Amino acid sequence: MNIVVAIKHIPSIADDLPVKGNNVDFDSVDFVLNEWDEHSIEQAVLIKESVGGTVTVIGVDLIGELDNALHLALAKGADKVVKITADDPAADSHMQAKWLSEAIKGMGANMVFAGVQASNDLDGQIGPMIAAYLDMPYIGGVSSVEANGDSATVNKEFAGGAGAKYAVSMPFVAGVQSAPKPPRYAPVSKVRQMAQSATVEKVAPSGDADVRERPLRILKMAPPVVTGHAEMIEGSSKEVAAKIVELLKSKGLA
Amino acid sequence: MSNDILVITEHMDGKFSDVSFEMVGKAKELASALGGQAVAVVVGGGVSSNVFASDSTIHIDDAALSNFNPEAYGKVIEALVKEKSPKVVMFGWTVTGMDVAAWLSARTGAPLAAYAKDVRVEGGSLVVSSQAYGGKLMAEVAPEGDMAIVACLAGSFPVEAGQGSTAGTTMASPVDAGSLKVKFVEAIKPAGGDVDITAQAKLVSIGRGIGGKENVELAEELAKALGATVSASRPVVDAGWLPRTRQVGKSGLKVKPKLYLMLGISGAPEHLEGMKSAELIIAVNTDKKAPIFNVAHYGATADLFEVAEAMLELL
Numbered sequence: 001m002n003i004v005v006a007i008k009h010i011p012s013i014a015d016d017l018p019v020k021g022n023n024v025d026f027d028s029v030d031f032v033l034n035e036w037d038e039h040s041i042e043q044a045v046l047i048k049e050s051v052g053g054t055v056t057v058i059g060v061d062l063i064g065e066l067d068n069a070l071h072l073a074l075a076k077g078a079d080k081v082v083k084i085t086a087d088d089p090a091a092d093s094h095m096q097a098k099w100l101s102e103a104i105k106g107m108g109a110n111m112v113f114a115g116v117q118a119s120n121d122l123d124g125q126i127g128p129m130i131a132a133y134l135d136m137p138y139i140g141g142v143s144s145v146e147a148n149g150d151s152a153t154v155n156k157e158f159a160g161g162a163g164a165k166y167a168v169s170m171p172f173v174a175g176v177q178s179a180p181k182p183p184r185y186a187p188v189s190k191v192r193q194m195a196q197s198a199t200v201e202k203v204a205p206s207g208d209a210d211v212r213e214r215p216l217r218i219l220k221m222a223p224p225v226v227t228g229h230a231e232m233i234e235g236s237s238k239e240v241a242a243k244i245v246e247l248l249k250s251k252g253l254a
Numbered sequence: 255m256s257n258d259i260l261v262i263t264e265h266m267d268g269k270f271s272d273v274s275f276e277m278v279g280k281a282k283e284l285a286s287a288l289g290g291q292a293v294a295v296v297v298g299g300g301v302s303s304n305v306f307a308s309d310s311t312i313h314i315d316d317a318a319l320s321n322f323n324p325e326a327y328g329k330v331i332e333a334l335v336k337e338k339s340p341k342v343v344m345f346g347w348t349v350t351g352m353d354v355a356a357w358l359s360a361r362t363g364a365p366l367a368a369y370a371k372d373v374r375v376e377g378g379s380l381v382v383s384s385q386a387y388g389g390k391l392m393a394e395v396a397p398e399g400d401m402a403i404v405a406c407l408a409g410s411f412p413v414e415a416g417q418g419s420t421a422g423t424t425m426a427s428p429v430d431a432g433s434l435k436v437k438f439v440e441a442i443k444p445a446g447g448d449v450d451i452t453a454q455a456k457l458v459s460i461g462r463g464i465g466g467k468e469n470v471e472l473a474e475e476l477a478k479a480l481g482a483t484v485s486a487s488r489p490v491v492d493a494g495w496l497p498r499t500r501q502v503g504k505s506g507l508k509v510k511p512k513l514y515l516m517l518g519i520s521g522a523p524e525h526l527e528g529m530k531s532a533e534l535i536i537a538v539n540t541d542k543k544a545p546i547f548n549v550a551h552y553g554a555t556a557d558l559f560e561v562a563e564a565m566l567e568l569l
Contacts, residue, residue: 013388013520016543024391039492097360117352119388119522122395124356124366124405132360137325137435140353141505153439158266158349160507161444161498164321169435175353177505178492214399216365219381224392224545230537230553240554241564244515244536247552251534253456253513254480254569 001053001147003044004109005078006100006126007037008118009059009066022218026063026089033069036115042179043145044113045077051147053110058082058103060096060205062089067200074194075186082201093121094211097129102207105134109171111152116140116175123216131173139168140175255400257290258340261308262331264350265301266322273346273408278306279415280373280406281344285309287375288341296422297330298322307418316427324353325436326429332361333428340401342380344373347405349505355405365397368405369523380404388522389545408504408527448499449483456482456513459502459529460490463518463539463558467495473517476562479569482513487525503528517558521546 011017011029018025044055057073059066061083070081084099091099104112112134114127131138143163144155150170157163157177168174233243248254259281263274274294281292294308298319303311314330331354335343343358345351347368359366367373367382371392374381380402386393397403451457458477464470470484477484484500491501502509504524514532519525521537521544529535530549537550538558547553554561 011387013390014541017387017390019391024387035489093356094360094365120386121356121368122384122386122393124359124368125352128353128355128357129360132357138328138353138357139324139436141349155442156349157505158322159505161501163442165439165442166323167437167439172435182492182494210363214363214365216367217396217398218393219396220394221386221391224385224389224548226548228548230535230547230550232547233552233554237556237560238564240538240556241561242568244538244552244554244561245565245568247536248480248513251513253534 001047001051002108002110003047003053003055004104004107004112005037005040005044005055005057006104006112006114006130007057007059007069008034008096008115008126009062009069010034010118010120013119019221022220023090024221031063031065034115034118036117036176038183039179040113040115040176041073041076041078042181042183043176046179046181047145047147048077054079056080056082056107058084058100060084060086060091060099062086062091067195070200071191071194071198072186074198075190076184080201081198082203084203084205086205092123092216093126094123094129095208097126098133098208098211099205100126101130101133103203104130111145111170112136112173113176114173116142116177125175127173127175134173136171136173137168138173138175139166141177142174143178144180145174255339256341257288258293258338259285259290259342259344260293260295260335260338260340261344262295262351262354263306264346264348265296265298268301270301270305271346271348272413273348273406275306275413275416276408276411277344277346277406277416278308280411282307282415284342284373284375290341294420295331295334297327303422304419305417306420307416308420311420311422313422313424314427315424318431319427321438321441322350323434323436323438325434326431328354328357329429330427332358335362343401343403345403345405347407351405355403359403362401364399364401364403366403366405367395367397370404370406371410373404385523388520407523409530445497445499448497451483451485451500451502452507452509454483455511456480457485457509457511458482458515458517459485459487459519460517461487461519462489464490464495469559470495472559472562476566479566482515485509487519516546516550517562519546520544521549
């Protein structure tokens with residue numbers, strides 16, 4: 001089984017996101033792996049462990065710092081890692097999906113996984129776009145994939161624990177919501193070992209001319225205009241706790 | 255090319271989701287500004303389509319499409335878009351709309367504005383306000399070209415404006431169900447046996463800030479002391495710390511308790527969809543800029559463990 005996992009390196013939302021011009025000030029933010037990508041890597045490695053095969057993890061290197069995420073993927077069980085050397089932190093999902101599709105095209109993938117979404121998917125997620133560019137079917141919101149020969153049994157989640165089971169012919173693209181098991185932990189020593197010994201294949205970005213023609217133009221980006229704000233409870237943790245308990249008692253909720 | 259707005263509605267078990275009506279209402283407003291029609295599109299059988307206030311309704315009434323199938327829905331909508339050449343195609347940014355909107359964008363070359371909170375016409379052009387980066391930023395975007403795709407967050411517009419009784423025009427499906435590579439096998443019902451969080455008056459809801467499975471017990475103790483039940487945001491459930499039945503939000507359950515006490519939840523748009531109607535929302539989070547503080551009634555920038563332990567001593 002040949003599984004390709006397309007990942008996204010995105011600005012971390014754990015910290016403030018300063019704005020410069022009409023976009024995020026990419027020079028002053030940390031880039032991290034999209035959290036859903038950890039699930040798609042896990043899902044790919046689980047399938048490899050179950051039926052055999054290879055897992056290739058590929059991402060667009062936007063700021064020259066993707067190697068860490070790729071070494072981590074190797075430490076978790078990926079066999080091969082590839083980076084597309086774009087060096088364009090503002091590249092949107094369409095651009096990235098196009099570059100990824102061009103690179104994935106010749107890989108002979110049976111399945112392509114991507115995170116179901118990312119917090120910077122202003123112009124949509126890369127998974128469905130890769131499917132469209134590669135002329136493969138797409139299914140998102142996926143919570144498990146089991147390979148059976150040349151097709152797979154795929155569970156898709158709807159709301160509230162409901163979902164549906166689908167039979168999908170390979171090759172296809174799946175947007176992974178969660179792996180059947182929590183993403184595994186890779187010891188730092190193993191990641192370091194990969195950093196020293198592994199080869200990251202480099203690919204130049206290509207094929208984006210047509211997606212540049214009709215962009216989603218960003219006019220402005222700013223923190224949301226706050227229409228309401230919580231009444232903030234100040235003080236030490238003990239004081240906060242006392243005030244919350246008092247509030248709940250006054251409303252008959254404690 | 256027309257100035258029409260196609261609204262891709264969503265239904266499950268014979269019932270349309272609120273976001274379908276919300277979008278139809280918004281589409282009417284846009285259509286009148288653009289000089290086109292608001293067209294509700296219903297894909298699939300087993301549902302009565304004359305429930306919208308749209309100018310017209312197209313019903314691709316095919317039993318083979320009754321269950322959501324991303325490949326089939328994508329092909330049906332692509333064919334319809336080719337035939338109608340609309341100015342705007344609206345999807346819900348939902349578990350089903352998300353499967354098709356970006357695919358259609360890549361197939362047609364039309365730009366997509368996702369996470370849309372508002373859509374308006376300015377000087378004849380479409381401007382979309384979208385949430386970005388988990389709600390930390392808002393973006394004003396302009397989709398360029400002949401056609402735009404907009405994927406709207408649920409709860410962004412009023413439901414009532416889209417409710418009506420326009421009779422649908424039935425159309426045959428252009429897709430041969432036998433040729434599909436994605437086949438619906440069966441529905442998966444929610445796992446029973448757990449407490450129903452939608453029926454609880456009080457919820458203590460935990461997020462990523464809880465840090466690990468071993469800390470869930472603290473939330474459970476606090477919930478017990480308050481006569482509440484523990485619920486969670488998606489990362490907690492994905493990590494396997496609580497079962498899927500406890501998840502609040504877009505891919506989880508919608509709750510409306512009297513008390514929603516949030517510990518370590520930042521308030522991503524997906525979570526807000528599931529709880530913003532709670533009567534009293536109290537949020538404890540270490541990040542003073544967490545988006546949840548724009549929604550909660552009361553908030554505290556504090557360590558959730560210290561606050562929970564101190565509350566337990568007082569209860």
